[in-house]
Amino acid sequence: MTLSNIVVLVKYVPDATGDRKFEGDNTVDRVGVDGLLSELDEYAVEQALQIKEKRADEEITVTALTVGPAAAEAAVRKALQMGADKAVHVQDDAIAGSDAAATSLVLAKAIEKIGVPELIVGGLASTDGGMSVVPAMLAERLNLPQVTLAAVVETQGDQVRIKRDGDTATEVIGGTLPLVLSVTDQSGEARYPSFKGIMAAKKKPLEALTLADIGVDASEVGLEAAWTKVEDTAARPPRTAGEIVKDEDGSGATALVEFLASKKFI
Amino acid sequence: MSEVLVLVDHVDGAVRKPTYELLAIAKRIGSPSAVFIGGADKAAAVADAVKGYGADKVYVVDDTEIKGYLVAPKAEVLQQLAEKTSPAAILIPASAEGKEIAGRLSIKLSSGLITDAVDVKVEGDDIVTTQSVFAGNFTVDAKVTKGTPIIAVKPNAAAPEQGDGAGEVEEFAATISDAAKTAQIVAAQPRQATGRPELTEAAIVVSGGRGTGGDFDAVEGLADALGAAVGASRAAVDSGWKPHTFQVGQTGKVVSPQLYVANGISGAIQHRAGMQTSKTIVAVNKDEEAPIFELVDFGVVGDLHAVLPAVTEQINTRKG
Numbered sequence: 001m002t003l004s005n006i007v008v009l010v011k012y013v014p015d016a017t018g019d020r021k022f023e024g025d026n027t028v029d030r031v032g033v034d035g036l037l038s039e040l041d042e043y044a045v046e047q048a049l050q051i052k053e054k055r056a057d058e059e060i061t062v063t064a065l066t067v068g069p070a071a072a073e074a075a076v077r078k079a080l081q082m083g084a085d086k087a088v089h090v091q092d093d094a095i096a097g098s099d100a101a102a103t104s105l106v107l108a109k110a111i112e113k114i115g116v117p118e119l120i121v122g123g124l125a126s127t128d129g130g131m132s133v134v135p136a137m138l139a140e141r142l143n144l145p146q147v148t149l150a151a152v153v154e155t156q157g158d159q160v161r162i163k164r165d166g167d168t169a170t171e172v173i174g175g176t177l178p179l180v181l182s183v184t185d186q187s188g189e190a191r192y193p194s195f196k197g198i199m200a201a202k203k204k205p206l207e208a209l210t211l212a213d214i215g216v217d218a219s220e221v222g223l224e225a226a227w228t229k230v231e232d233t234a235a236r237p238p239r240t241a242g243e244i245v246k247d248e249d250g251s252g253a254t255a256l257v258e259f260l261a262s263k264k265f266i
Numbered sequence: 267m268s269e270v271l272v273l274v275d276h277v278d279g280a281v282r283k284p285t286y287e288l289l290a291i292a293k294r295i296g297s298p299s300a301v302f303i304g305g306a307d308k309a310a311a312v313a314d315a316v317k318g319y320g321a322d323k324v325y326v327v328d329d330t331e332i333k334g335y336l337v338a339p340k341a342e343v344l345q346q347l348a349e350k351t352s353p354a355a356i357l358i359p360a361s362a363e364g365k366e367i368a369g370r371l372s373i374k375l376s377s378g379l380i381t382d383a384v385d386v387k388v389e390g391d392d393i394v395t396t397q398s399v400f401a402g403n404f405t406v407d408a409k410v411t412k413g414t415p416i417i418a419v420k421p422n423a424a425a426p427e428q429g430d431g432a433g434e435v436e437e438f439a440a441t442i443s444d445a446a447k448t449a450q451i452v453a454a455q456p457r458q459a460t461g462r463p464e465l466t467e468a469a470i471v472v473s474g475g476r477g478t479g480g481d482f483d484a485v486e487g488l489a490d491a492l493g494a495a496v497g498a499s500r501a502a503v504d505s506g507w508k509p510h511t512f513q514v515g516q517t518g519k520v521v522s523p524q525l526y527v528a529n530g531i532s533g534a535i536q537h538r539a540g541m542q543t544s545k546t547i548v549a550v551n552k553d554e555e556a557p558i559f560e561l562v563d564f565g566v567v568g569d570l571h572a573v574l575p576a577v578t579e580q581i582n583t584r585k586g
């Protein structure tokens with residue numbers, strides 16, 4: 001099988017260094033805070049681009065796909081600047097508040113609409129929800145295998161080999177295209193968009209799709225349709241300032257040992 | 267009483283601790299049924315082990331046909347068991363593999379999934395989970411509103427409870443599709459035993475960062491004196507001083523021990539994401555402005571290469 005299309009899944013998330021919070025309905029506030037392309041999805045874009053570059057004799061199109069509010073366009077724009085060829089942005093007011101299951105439905109239908117590629121690449125986790133399940137759910141919906149959490153990725157012909165740190169072993173995993181791949185931040189530094197890349201991105205196609213375009217009914221997504229419900233959110237009480245001592249000639253060690261003993265750790 | 271399916275986490279039949287924690291949670295909800303997918307020759311020993319922690323039933327699924335394949339076959343097994351038993355809930359360890367099994371299962375059963383639960387309670391008719399989100403800055407209570415609740419539970423969410431379950435063994439022959447037998451483990455190098463507790467399960471974690479300068483002796487010495495697991499920051503991992511499996515943080519392990527000791531670690535947000543729900547936090551850092559000091563219950567401003575060996579020595583003297 002030759003590789004002709006790669007879809008890379010990119011999510012627009014609230015900036016983790018900003019003040020992330022919840023709305024009154026317990027959904028993540030995605031409007032009141034600055035957002036950006038999830039840092040961890042930059043690694044997915046990077047791997048998609050590297051695969052394309054390594055297989056220069058094949059004609060490969062890398063399409064960045066995002067599901068999110070109007071501002072999420074910034075996520076696919078960044079992917080285009082990094083070097084993706086095309087972008088697709090699924091946006092619909094009805095999607096707001098969707099859970100992972102609904103997100104995977106929208107992604108699956110959008111991918112079916114634009115044509116199921118040989119390779120779908122996602123990130124390790126979104127930096128806001130952080131469930132690490134969307135790639136698995138998407139693979140299930142598209143009835144594809146998944147090779148996930150790759151620290152090293154190699155492809156040859158229709159074969160994909162990855163290396164990853166499993167729970168109890170370091171594993172080499174093999175799969176055959178078509179499949180869903182996800183990569184970690186160990187897979188290789190993501191490139192910065194060059195000035196040329198930024199200019200070129202302005203001319204690249206960016207397709208906007210609605211739920212109607214991809215054949216998903218509004219009742220299947222959004223907060224009301226979610227299979228889980230957040231009952232309550234609470235900010236963790238700030239840690240009260242602890243005791244800080246300066247070490248002088250071993251006094252720090254003694255004080256620390258006394259602290260540990262007082263807490264019954266020794 | 268309804269069954270609660272618990273996927274047994276094991277390495278070649280050696281049951282891992284999170285399984286027992288899940289059984290304790292299952293008891294709050296209904297009658298615990300352990301699901302062992304593994305070698306038939308290990309089934310008796312596994313059944314014995316989980317019975318001792320309250321399993322009333324043990325479903326044994328011989329994995330000869332599916333061994334080495336990734337998550338998809340296990341999701342099919344659980345789907346078929348769920349259809350047969352109509353369980354009150356399905357509990358799965360929130361490991362990387364567990365979450366992917368849960369993700370596929372959620373779609374198969376059209377059932378809601380909650381990942382990374384740090385607590386699970388029964389309130390009236392509801393199963394309510396607690397999660398820690400946004401780098402540990404918020405806690406969220408949630409419940410599944412559709413289908414069979416599928417909950418991926420983090421290590422240490424409950425204390426294992428010994429107690430005899432009925433332990434009735436039932437062999438279950440699942441039908442695995444060819445489509446599920448695709449992605450395959452080609453080679454595996456089992457993690458070398460360190461002789462120390464597992465990072466995610468340990469009651470105490472002692473970590474080192476760039477400030478160690480690559481010399482982890484002082485960190486490991488203290489860890490051993492405290493019976494602790496050893497962790498590392500990404501800077502230490504990226505420098506090649508420790509393998510990635512030691513990394514604590516957003517893209518490493520998330521730990522929540524009784525005591526976390528950060529040494530030569532500045533306390534970047536991505537590191538905090540992996541440790542700030544620890545009960546007690548201690549830091550040793552030579553820079554008094556290091557952000558890690560905002561989190562600590564006790565901090566020492568000093569050189570870790572001087573402070574840690576002295577602490578270790580005093581602890582060892584006290585132990586006699």
Ligand SMILES: Cc1cc2nc3c(=O)[nH]c(=O)nc-3n(C[C@H](O)[C@H](O)[C@H](O)COP(=O)(O)OP(=O)(O)OC[C@H]3O[C@@H](n4cnc5c(N)ncnc54)[C@H](O)[C@@H]3O)c2cc1C
Binds near residue numbers: 185476502517553569
């Ligand atoms: C996408 C992404 C994911 C990331 N994921 C993670 C993650 O999972 N985990 C993680 O840890 N980081 C992660 N990071 C990296 C994170 O941002 C920080 O760069 C990293 O945590 C810094 O590690 P450090 O504290 O060891 O090093 P530094 O920030 O360099 O801090 C070293 C500290 O050691 C102190 N020090 C130096 N010498 C001594 C001495 N002799 N005695 C005592 N103190 C000394 C210094 O004062 C300093 O505070 C991630 C970053 C990105 C972009």
Ligand SMILES: Nc1ncnc2c1ncn2[C@@H]1O[C@H](COP(=O)(O)O)[C@@H](O)[C@H]1O
Binds near residue numbers: 130
């Ligand atoms: N709304 C979305 N749009 C595009 N990709 C997504 C979206 N949500 C999740 N993903 C992809 O799925 C991965 C895992 O997400 P999660 O399961 O939310 O942690 C991310 O790193 C993305 O690659």
